[in-house]
Amino acid sequence: MFLENRIDKNKRQGWVEVIAGSMFSGKTEELLRRLKRARIAQMNVEIFKPVVDQRYSELEVVSHDANSIRCTPVNSSGNILLLSGGSDVVGIDEAQFFDNGLIEVCNTLASQGIRVIVAGLDMDFKGKPFGPMPGLMATAEYVTKVHAICMECGDLAQFSYRTKISDKLVEVGASESYQAVCRGCYQLLKKRDGSKA
Numbered sequence: 001m002f003l004e005n006r007i008d009k010n011k012r013q014g015w016v017e018v019i020a021g022s023m024f025s026g027k028t029e030e031l032l033r034r035l036k037r038a039r040i041a042q043m044n045v046e047i048f049k050p051v052v053d054q055r056y057s058e059l060e061v062v063s064h065d066a067n068s069i070r071c072t073p074v075n076s077s078g079n080i081l082l083l084s085g086g087s088d089v090v091g092i093d094e095a096q097f098f099d100n101g102l103i104e105v106c107n108t109l110a111s112q113g114i115r116v117i118v119a120g121l122d123m124d125f126k127g128k129p130f131g132p133m134p135g136l137m138a139t140a141e142y143v144t145k146v147h148a149i150c151m152e153c154g155d156l157a158q159f160s161y162r163t164k165i166s167d168k169l170v171e172v173g174a175s176e177s178y179q180a181v182c183r184g185c186y187q188l189l190k191k192r193d194g195s196k197a
Contacts, residue, residue, distance in 0.1 A: 012113035016106050018095075018136050020122035021146035023160040024180045028093055030146060031119040035091045038115070043088035047071035048080050050097040077102035077132075080109075087114055095120030096130040103135040110141075125162035125178070127186065148180030152189070159186040 017034070019027045038045050051073045071091075074080055077098045084090045090109055095102060095118045106116045122137070122145070124130040137143050150157040157180035164177045181189060 014110035014113040014115055015142065016110050016116045016118065016136065016140040017142040017144070018133070018140040019117070019119040019144045019146060020133060020137060022121065022123070022148050022158050022180045023178045025146040025148040025157070027119040027121075027146055030144065031091055031093055031117055034117050035089065038089040044086055045089045045091065046084050046087040047091040047093070048074050048083070049093040051075050052097050077105045081105050084109060084114065089115045089117065092116070092118045093120070095136060096122075096124070096133050098132055100132045100135065102132040103139060106136060107139055121160060123159065125160055127159055150182040150185055151179040152181050152185035155182040155184075157182050157185075159183065161186055161189050 019030045021027050035045055035047060047070070049071050071093070072083060074083070078101060080090065080092065080102075087109075092098075092102070092106070097120075102118075106118060109116050118136055118140075120133050120136075121130050122133050145158075148157040149155075159181050160178050161181045162178055
């Protein structure tokens, strides 16, 4: 028996898409673009973000250039599984702030035939893999790496450099706290401001 004879052609196929990059690289903008297209296609779309992210709005996912879409803030990844019933597409922003259970949640949703689109920082301010993002990138069908422009030299940037002094791993902020920089500038800034990174 051939494999294609065992595949149920009527069963809806799901998958996981990850949009990863530094601060100011357009991750949320790309997430919003994909979700809006799904809504135009009359798909049932649910959007989630972590409760901790209230920079621009409590009940919306908002990009740095002020595009937005209504969402449901949740405390943990398990809530996404509970609240996404009947969805064709699930969008998740700021995935790095979720617990590692997000990896299993996304894969469970995809196995149920749901298209899952996740956006998040791939590295923290120390240049280390951030939260569940490495696991999501490893298990996703599609990974899009987006880049910002280095605020120091103008090259492509993939690092988020924290400009304010704090040792906390999770420090929600925007341009008042972070800047996007390339590898060379990141190394120079770390050397110059040794206590921050």
